[in-house]
Amino acid sequence: MKKTNWLLLVLALVLSMFLVACSGGDSTDEGSSDDGSTDTEQDSGSDSEGDSEAASGEQVLNLIDGAEIPTMDASLATDAVAFQWLGSTMDGLYRLGENAEPEPGIAKDHTVSDDALTWTFNLRDDAVWSNGDPVTANDFVYAWQRAVDPDTGSEYGPYMMGGVIKNATDIAAGDTPVEELGVKAVDDTTLEVTLEKPIPYFESLTTFGTFLPLNQAFVEEQGDQYALEADTLLSNGPFVMTEWSHGEGWTLEKNEDYWDAENVKLAGINVKVVKDTATGVNLYETGEIDRTGLSAEFVDQYRTSEDFRIEExxxxxxxxxxxxxxxxxxxxxxxxxxxxxxxxxxxxxxxxxxxxxxxxxxxxxxxxxxxxxxxxxxxxxxxxxxxxxxxxxxxxxxxxxxxxxxxxxxxxxxxxxxxxxxxxxxxxxxxxxxxxxxxxxxxxxxxxxxxxxxxxxxxxxxxxxxxxxxxxxxxxxxxxxxxxxxxxxxxxxxxxxxxxxxxxxxxxxxxxxxxxxxxxxxxxxxxxxxxxxxxxxxAAQLWKPHVKGVIVNPMGPDYNYKHAYIEGK
Missing domain, CATH: 3.10.105.10 (Dipeptide-binding Protein; Domain 3)
Structure with a gap:
């Protein structure tokens, strides 16, 4: 969102971010995730059409971001930096693919009632959390209830679900028990959602970070430490966060237990927090990173470079x-x-x-x-x-x-x-x-x-x-x-x-x-x-030509790295 608070919350010119929802965002960060939230549906930096089987060389993407991740708790996230890395480590019901079209995540498909109020999602049975637990319909029920529970203190839960999911507004106001939220686990692989009214954009909404599932047992075991460190997180998406050095950067590795791991080519993503454009350019020139944002004084210098990209x-x-x-x-x-x-x-x-x-x-x-x-x-x-x-x-x-x-x-x-x-x-x-x-x-x-x-x-x-x-x-x-x-x-x-x-x-x-x-x-x-x-x-950016298959999103995470790969580095 932004965002995403897709304030993008003043998030990145060249980064993530809202007060963009997400989306809110920073108008200025020279980082890797251009946010709310921020995004054309084209390959970011190279050919999205290439056959990812052509991946060669070390499959590691090295990036910078202009701000620290404020939180990795999907219920509390409000900005593009958080939504970027939640989207890289988590799958919701759907995720955005090419041309901003939802592609299967934990949901294989869904049906909608004639009055457009009841959505039934059929979940895959081969999705697991990074601790080995299966991802079930109850994980969505728990996460969505938690997001609108006034005791959680979520900004985006009431904002995104209020007037959308049945009873969300009254629950957020403390007038209705959280169990009355219009979401039900029919069984482990069937999720039934009742809307407050027809929502023309609801399928698109299910790709957003606030609607990600949570493993209830793990979240409650971690208590107030949940999502504050790499080892107090769980993933069910393409990557797992293995290191998180606050203020300095973080490391993601391929999630070998991901339900679609065979289509994830990157072995990992390394991210450094860098706020200064010149530093980012220097890191790019020395080959330490694969993408950097350009501020005004660098654009004319690099405009004719084959590495130069403008992402609208x-x-x-x-x-x-x-x-x-x-x-x-x-x-x-x-x-x-x-x-x-x-x-x-x-x-x-x-x-x-x-x-x-x-x-x-x-x-x-x-x-x-x-x-x-x-x-x-x-x-x-x-x-x-x-x-x-x-x-x-x-x-x-x-x-x-x-x-x-x-x-x-x-x-x-x-x-x-x-x-x-x-x-x-x-x-x-x-x-x-x-x-x-x-x-x-x-x-x-x-x-x-x-x-x-x-x-x-x-x-x-x-x-x-x-x-x-x-x-x-x-x-x-x-x-x-x-x-x-x-x-x-x-x-x-x-x-x-x-x-x-x-x-x-x-x-x-x-x-x-x-x-x-x-x-x-x-x-x-x-x-x-x-x-x-x-x-x-x-975003005016430099991208290494060997980076392929990155999808730029118009909402939620700025970039989809699930299909990214390195070719001929």
Whole structure:
């Protein structure tokens, strides 16, 4: 998600990540997992079509990531870094394969009732955990119940399952026993899920990290130490985490007990935490890593290299404006002034210089299309924000008059990586074009940004989001009143009603639903100015030509390494 909190939670330009769901994310990490969450369906760095039987040389992938993994607990994960490595070590019911199509994971197939409320998943009987226990339907029941149990403290459980799985909302509120969640193990290999209402994107949703299974006996045995170290984790996916040196990196090895191990070619993946672009480039040049992200100053140097790649992603970054924490940001004209004063084109051309494009709404380009005409959502709704400094100054003057102030001071929460600091300095300069405004930038580590977003301990924040599933709702549903990832103080009954109607009355009317989402985006961005869109991320990267078969996802884990291999290294 992001994500994935596909805040991507301000996760990586070139990394993972949301406040992208996952997806949330960091706009700046120069790492390996570009997030929520972040993603085109093409081979990342080389030919996805090649026959993986051609794998040769040492089958080890060496990567960097721009941030530490905040958690490997699927119930607590909210960011693209966590979802990347959960997705590499775990299988859910399905996982995303080529062209963002769900491919079998623990589920072999499923059936759906005529009213679209009951989904029955037929599970394989040859899947095991890395401790030898079989993966059963009860592992999903336990994990999903745990995710919505208020005692767990999960952000994504209530957010992803509320209004989707029957009784999830009431359970998360503490009003209904967790056993009443609409998920049942009919037997070890049959999982029955009852939905609250028809969910057009539910199959896509089952690939997301929050819906991964958990081995109840193991989790309870580990207690509060679960998922904090490599030896307090279990895997049921292509790889097993064997080492985790916090703040430094981690190691994955092929899971020989994986149900589809014969199709996993990599023997392992080594990851180092590296926040500095120049360090990453040096490691790449000396052959120590197989991929690195490029910040603006390196792009022109490597643009003609055969190793150079640009990965476009449906990941948006924007300024979140905390309407509760600051009276100025509670003023709609002030927020609109902030939207219009920023020169996004120069930002992506000069500061980022990595293929990113200006963001002009809350839905990315080339993400979802009109179900009838096939036109792209972004093209249909057009540019909801523009760069117009004169208009911004007029709005700002009106805001100051309404607030009775001549000067203003705002605190800006940004990242601590090199790219983040450069970008945040640019945005500060842009904002201070507004007469009488002073912006104080606070550069903090990724985990602190996650924590401060959760507690709404910020005024302005550079944040991002990658899709948790392929539907406009994954972006627009965030901003309903008291939404789990809203964290702006925005509350509007009319906006809430639009999202409610789209996901209930119009759930099985795709054209009307899509067109209502178009109107909802206009209200969110154009009328209420809840966010100041910045850019839609692309990742400028160097990839070793010998890396083959990596799939780039539009949601959940940025990369699928299950089919990756090394050829001729």
């Amino acid at each position: 992603e449906p990941v948006l970054f924007y300024l979140k404006m905390n309407q509760e924490a600051n009276e100025i940001l509670g003023n709609v004209n002030a927020r609109k002034a902030i939207q219009h004063v920023i020169d996004r084109q120069s930002m992506v051309d000069v500061i980022l210089n990595n293929g990113s494009i200006p963001a002009v709404g809350d839905i990315p380009a080339n993400f979802v299309s009109h179900p009838e005409s096939g036109e792209d959502f972004r093209e249909l709704n057009g540019d909801l924000v523009t760069n117009d400094v004169d208009k911004a100054q007029e709005l700002w003057t009106t805001a100051k008059e309404e607030l009775g102030i001549d000067t203003a001071e705002l605190n800006y929460l940004g990242g601590d990586t090199e790219v983040a600091k450069n970008l945040d300095a640019y945005i500060k300069d842009q904002l201070e074009k507004l007469e009488g405004l002073t912006v104080n930038v606070q550069s903090v580590p990724f985990q602190e940004r996650l924590d401060r977003d959760t507690s709404m301990d910020y005024e302005l924040q550079n944040s991002g989001w990658g899709p948790d599933y392929i539907d406009p709702n994954t972006f627009l549903n965030m901003w309903v009143t008291d939404g789990g990832n809203n964290k702006t103080g925005y509350a509007n009954e009319d906006y809430d009603a639009m999202i409610e109607k789209a996901n209930n009355e119009l759930a099985q009317k795709p054209v009307e639903r899509f067109e209502l989402f178009l109107e909802a985006e206009k209200k969110l961005i154009q009328e209420d100015a809840v966010l100041a869109p910045l850019y839609q991320r692309a």
